[in-house]
Amino acid sequence: MNLVRLEACIECSGYGAQSAEEKQRLLKLMRNLNFNGESGSEPYTPTAQSLGGVAGSDGFYSPEFRGDFGAGLLDLHAMDDTELLSEHVVSEPFEPSPFMRGDTRVFEDDFDPINSKLESGEADTDASISLPMNSTRENNVAKIKVVVRKRPLNKKELAKKEDDVVTVADNAYLTVHEPKLKVDLTAYVEKHEFCFDAVLDEHVTNDEVYRSTVEPIIPTIFERTKATCFAYGQTGSGKTYTMQPLPLRAAEDLVRQLHQPVYRNQRFKLWLSYFEIYGGKLYDLLSDRKKLCMREDGRQQVCIVGLQEFEVCDVQIVKEFIEKGSAARSTGSTGANEESSRSHAILQLAVKKHSEVKASKRNNDGNEARSGKVVGKISFIDLAGSERGADTTDNDRQTRIEGAEINKSLLALKECIRALDNDQIHIPFRGSKLTEVLRDSFVGNSKTVMISCISPGAGSCEHTLNTLRYADRVKSLSKSGNPRKDQVPNAVPQTNNKDVSSTSSFPASSGAEDFNDQRQEKTMDMGRKFVEKENSLHSSAAASVDKQPVSYSSNYLSNGRDEKGFPSASVDRERFEVKNSHGDSTSQKMNSYSQSDTDEKVQKVSPPRRKGYKDEKSERSANWMKKDANDSDLFTTSSKQQSTGNYSTLSKDEKSERPAKWMKRDATGADLITTSSKQQSTGSYSTLSKDEKSERPANWMKRDANGSDPFTTSSKQQSTGNYNNITTGSRINETESSPDGNVSAVLEEEEALIAAHRKEIEDTMEIVREEMKLLAEVDQPGSLIDNYVTKLNFVLSRKAASLVGLQARLARFQHRLKEQEILSRKRVPRQ
């Protein structure tokens, strides 16, 4: 009925004067929108209080304001009306008064004037009512902001005379000084350096925290932004202390904005809800912990059945709600915090726009919240402690189960944020209840602020590092990254690195650290190999002309990008955290690559000098060798080298000889993907001089021995894959009995998947380069189509194999997640 009316309104309104095309567009939009709010799938939330709810908080909880169902449905996706609108952002200079009227361009593009007019029955009039958008400001607010907050040492820590091991510099950098012991029990300190969007030390007040985190987001809430602010960290690190004042401050600012005439006239209102996720279940903290249930409607939109929403127009009321809700939270005592939150608490402030006509109608049946369309909202999440129940005091079964559940949701949350920042189409929100609930915060206009809370005490060092690594991962793997971060290697004083290097002969670290170190080494290797590969590609092309030795790109190393601007997040990331347990810090390593050790590195990967052979053919072999040695990584087969540039410079004989060899390999039925490198090297080997033959294996050995085997044949890939599988598999077996062990296994598999994905991208890039070369070759006059066909076939097979490999790994990982979910469901006892 409404749709018909709306269509009629479009016809009659000023929009009717527009082009037929425009009209069609609007009608289509209308049909997609869910205006009526009366359909069965619409959430139902009885109003808590009409305007001016200052009249005592009792009224907010009185039963008459609750529906039969206990309360009703809150449609977390009441945003659908806005989501369908254009995401167009108008770049205009920031204006101090963001609430100006009359910018028709913004009006048309960004707000939903039709909706606004039709809902209020003002379709024909009042075209000036609009939400002024300040796109510039919105753009200025980062999509993801990662802030770290360090709390002061608490009484317990002071009593134990714990050292403060965290130092903060320039409000953006911090160093963790980890006390360690060598095998001979000599104490030493290992430094870990990090950089974030902001680092707030122990002297920073809650008010300042608000100003550097949430305040900049507030105006964007009126611009259809769904913002999420969450605190992450070990138990007792100050998450609740940090999060509790934020909604209050935010509400203060939101209420102030709502009093602006433009919003008041349009009946914008602020609504509050507060619930928690405990053991995978939802409880309403403002309704005597009533159990809630989450449902997906026909449009796959998440609704929380029964959740109470309260209109708030006064900060005092918000305060009362927060206090009431917080008192109802699930807490328990952990080793580090007597009042530890064992749940994720989510407080949502939603700005809704109400139609006057409908609102007055609905006031009678207590359904006002439902009648409003969400303009924007902000969710404050106080996450449960991030530690994995590893403390001896936390080893009871329930705590460990909670820990596993918490970890699962933290993992899922990280994945969603990452996907979100990378503008991925698929956001893995189904990974946990937490992310499912926050689903609408992961689509459309969204902003995320993560506040990582850390404890400064030496006794919390390991947890602090874990928190910082999680935060670093959220930030550094994101597309937007951290521009400041890129400057860190230069920004970090040299003395730090020296300090670190002075403690270079460290004992092997254990457990999780080992894994982290391995991961870092792996990533480092990848970054380095990529540099080597890139350079050898460039230099090998040059080498055929001027035979210059291969050199590293210091550019690449210094800014994390190669000359072509290809980013290397992994390289960036590795530069921040100085890991020293293997005797060479990461930053040091990177520095050494880019500076004094360049020659040494080049030597390590350079081919032996050839003597005596002067004819073109042997020179060609030398070039191949050179490439093999420098470049073999990242490429599943060395045939890449054959098919690249050099081919075009081959003599005619060679040209005809080459494809014959490839054909032969094809004809032997050998799997070019899995064995080609071996074959390739064998093939090359047979054409080598005696000297070369004896030198080659030595080089391979060397490469194998130093662990950075750039001889990245597919067999290496496979073995890497197998290694990952085996280690993960065995780890899983080892930890099968413990819930958090399973989570660790998932985390590790996740790392392996991501590494494989990176590798796949690099391989694909190489393959694309080859394909382009192939095309260039085939375009040359007199080119042989047979050669082209053979090589193309080969290249495409590799491409397919690379994808299939990654897909298989992905499927395994998905399977693992599923298993984990089932296990944790089994473990969590029914409430």
Ligand SMILES: Nc1ncnc2c1ncn2[C@@H]1O[C@H](COP(=O)(O)OP(=O)(O)OP(=O)(O)O)[C@@H](O)[C@H]1O
């Ligand atoms: N920045 C700070 N300044 C002063 N005191 C702080 C600060 N941060 C935390 N505290 C104090 O430390 C104690 C633990 O903080 P809080 O309860 O916020 O930790 P938490 O991270 O929420 O723990 P859990 O995950 O167990 O709930 C509290 O007594 C709190 O007052």
